[in-house]
Amino acid sequence: MDIAAYLKKHSLTQKQFADKIGCTQGAVSQWLLGAQPSAERAVEIEKKTDGQIQRHELRPDLFAKQAA
Numbered sequence: 001m002d003i004a005a006y007l008k009k010h011s012l013t014q015k016q017f018a019d020k021i022g023c024t025q026g027a028v029s030q031w032l033l034g035a036q037p038s039a040e041r042a043v044e045i046e047k048k049t050d051g052q053i054q055r056h057e058l059r060p061d062l063f064a065k066q067a068a
Contacts, residue, residue: 003031003045006053021048031058039063 042058056063
């Protein structure tokens with residue numbers, strides 16, 4: 001799931017999501033426009049969304065998809 005889908009599914013604003021993961025609303029906005037979060041932030045997003053957004057979805061250039 002990407003960030004936009006997560007926001008929609010959980011009826012969250014960018015600000016609410018930013019508060020949940022500990023960043024700024026501006027950073028969330030940039031990610032929605034195509035910027036990539038850092039590797040550390042991708043891991044944090046995965047943790048704070050209970051794996052609904054996975055690090056490999058945010059940064060496929062850095063993380064391989066985990067086998068189920």
